[in-house]
Amino acid sequence: MAVDGTPGGEGRSTLTLFARGITKSFDGKFANEDVDLELRGGEIHALLGENGAGKTTLISVLCGQYKADSGVVEIDGEVHHFSSPRDALRAGIGVVHQDLRQITRFSVIENVVLGSDHGVSRTAERKVEEIGKGLGFELDPKANVGSLSVGERQQLEIIKLLYRGSRILILDEPTAVLAPEQSAQLFDALRRLAGEGKAIVFVSHRLREVTDAADRVTVLRHGKVVAKRPVEGADPAELATLMVGDDAEPPLTVSPGKAGDPVLVLREARCGSGRRALTGVDLTVHRGEIVGVAGVSGNGQVELAEVAAGMRKLDRGHREDHAEQIAFIPEDRLATGLVGSMSIEDNLAFRRYDRGPMSTPLFLRRSKIRGWANELIERFAVPTNRPQLNVAALSGGGLQRVIIAREISESPDLLIASQPTRGLDVVSAGGVRKQIVAARDAGAGCLVVSEDLDELLHLSDRIVVMLGGQIVASLERGEADRATLGRRMTGVGETGVAA
Ligand SMILES: Nc1ncnc2c1ncn2[C@@H]1O[C@H](COP(=O)(O)OP(=O)(O)OP(=O)(O)O)[C@@H](O)[C@H]1O
Ligand SMILES: [Mg+2]
Numbered sequence: 001m002a003v004d005g006t007p008g009g010e011g012r013s014t015l016t017l018f019a020r021g022i023t024k025s026f027d028g029k030f031a032n033e034d035v036d037l038e039l040r041g042g043e044i045h046a047l048l049g050e051n052g053a054g055k056t057t058l059i060s061v062l063c064g065q066y067k068a069d070s071g072v073v074e075i076d077g078e079v080h081h082f083s084s085p086r087d088a089l090r091a092g093i094g095v096v097h098q099d100l101r102q103i104t105r106f107s108v109i110e111n112v113v114l115g116s117d118h119g120v121s122r123t124a125e126r127k128v129e130e131i132g133k134g135l136g137f138e139l140d141p142k143a144n145v146g147s148l149s150v151g152e153r154q155q156l157e158i159i160k161l162l163y164r165g166s167r168i169l170i171l172d173e174p175t176a177v178l179a180p181e182q183s184a185q186l187f188d189a190l191r192r193l194a195g196e197g198k199a200i201v202f203v204s205h206r207l208r209e210v211t212d213a214a215d216r217v218t219v220l221r222h223g224k225v226v227a228k229r230p231v232e233g234a235d236p237a238e239l240a241t242l243m244v245g246d247d248a249e250p251p252l253t254v255s256p257g258k259a260g261d262p263v264l265v266l267r268e269a270r271c272g273s274g275r276r277a278l279t280g281v282d283l284t285v286h287r288g289e290i291v292g293v294a295g296v297s298g299n300g301q302v303e304l305a306e307v308a309a310g311m312r313k314l315d316r317g318h319r320e321d322h323a324e325q326i327a328f329i330p331e332d333r334l335a336t337g338l339v340g341s342m343s344i345e346d347n348l349a350f351r352r353y354d355r356g357p358m359s360t361p362l363f364l365r366r367s368k369i370r371g372w373a374n375e376l377i378e379r380f381a382v383p384t385n386r387p388q389l390n391v392a393a394l395s396g397g398g399l400q401r402v403i404i405a406r407e408i409s410e411s412p413d414l415l416i417a418s419q420p421t422r423g424l425d426v427v428s429a430g431g432v433r434k435q436i437v438a439a440r441d442a443g444a445g446c447l448v449v450s451e452d453l454d455e456l457l458h459l460s461d462r463i464v465v466m467l468g469g470q471i472v473a474s475l476e477r478g479e480a481d482r483a484t485l486g487r488r489m490t491g492v493g494e495t496g497v498a499a
Pocket of ligand 1: 026027030031038049050051052054055057059066116383392393394395396397398
């Protein structure tokens with residue numbers, strides 16, 4: 001059977017979905033230009049591209065949220081015109097958005113049936129359990145959504161779509177919010193769904209994950225398709241080149257830092273309970289050094305970052321800092337870091353509103369704000385030429401850059417960054433790492449929490465490993481490698497060291 005999916009060719013009718021010539025522009029600028037996407041039942045398809053390349057826009061068109069300027073969507077050879085996500089869902093296209101749109105005070109089952117044709121019933125409950133079990137999920141249908149982890153909420157979203165009969169499942173950066181072990185579980189489930197003949201699309205900036213999990217890729221650059229190919233035989237570096245074309249920069253070389261005076265000291269620091277706890281942390285961060293924090297997620301890294309930033313009180317122990325300016329890039333920055341109703345420039349200048357040249361007692365000085373915003377846009381390559389637009393007009397990676405630019409630009413003495421390059425493409429991730437190193441070289445003490453071991457190994461002057469709310473290892477640059485870190489993270493080795 002021909003399954004090559006060539007437009008107009010033999011295999012055309014075998015395509016589950018064929019989006020043809022999709023064009024969509026905003027303010028006269030193409031976000032998608034003549035984009036073709038071909039999906040086959042049974043495949044896992046990765047959609048790649050730099051921040052702002054047009055991935056989310058394409059997905060929004062496919063799911064009926066945006067109306068394309070031109071182009072058509074065919075499902076099983078039949079042309080569809082969606083005027084709402086409901087239409088697309090009815091035609092079998094289900095999308096898991098990056099920001100999960102759920103009602104947290106409802107239960108799992110209530111969220112699933114909400115908006116479907118049936119109410120909550122024993123039958124519905126059984127069906128939800130069955131779908132979940134088939135995918136290896138352990139979700140209690142009666143659990144309150146507010147009590148679920150992000151990973152579980154994502155599972156709920158997938159179940160919801162399957163419950164409504166989706167055959168084409170599209171996930172926008174599903175792993176950006178997941179720890180590596182949760183991602184593995186997700187891909188397991190996606191593989192099972194593909195095995196049942198469903199077509200799966202996912203967006204990811206983690207190229208290693210793409211080569212591991214996907215069958216084929218479509219690569220967007222500046223709104224156009226620049227490559228489509230099977231994943232077999234491709235390595236992450238090749239995919240990166242396809243994404244960025246000639247823009248590729250040589251990898252950043254990080255010279256060792258020069259550790260100076262202590263800027264943050266934690267002694268026997270304790271707070272929280274259960275999995276969200278510090279159970280006695282000793283840590284000193286000096287000026288001019290980057291301390292990386294490794295660990296399997298949920299071992300106290302989030303709490304450590306919050307305590308280090310002074311955002312969370314200790315129950316016992318001691319914290320002191322010698323910093324005038326502390327910058328904090330939180331893990332859930334999209335939820336907490338931006339004001340969605342404000343413009344890009346106001347979000348950038350936000351921290352300065354209360355002082356300095358940006359404001360006078362009675363009014364904000366618009367031109368100063370604009371000047372400062374433009375400087376940051378330039379330095380941090382925030383992808384916009386209209387800073388007066390609402391921040392919501394930025395792509396996911398664009399939003400990240402706004403927050404990171406705002407925090408790092410304050411010349412901090414102490415910089416705490418949690419998962420600083422999550423959701424960023426290879427080029428932007430390199431840019432952010434460079435800024436962290438620059439902050440260090442300007443004398444800041446930096447604490448960087450990351451699940452990306454390669455990133456930690458690359459950046460850190462020293463890496464501490466967290467397990468069970470404690471630091472169980474402290475390794476100098478050169479002593480640490482993936483295998484050693486992996487062993488310490490899982491508890492093979494000594495415990496309770498002072499760092
Ligand atoms: N509602 C909108 N109004 C104006 N411009 C928009 C809007 N949505 C997207 N854009 C622009 O369209 C382009 C593509 O954005 P899109 O969100 O599709 O990128 P993306 O590939 O998903 O990027 P990321 O990896 O950062 O999420 C960007 O330049 C973005 O600023
Ligand atoms: Mg996006």
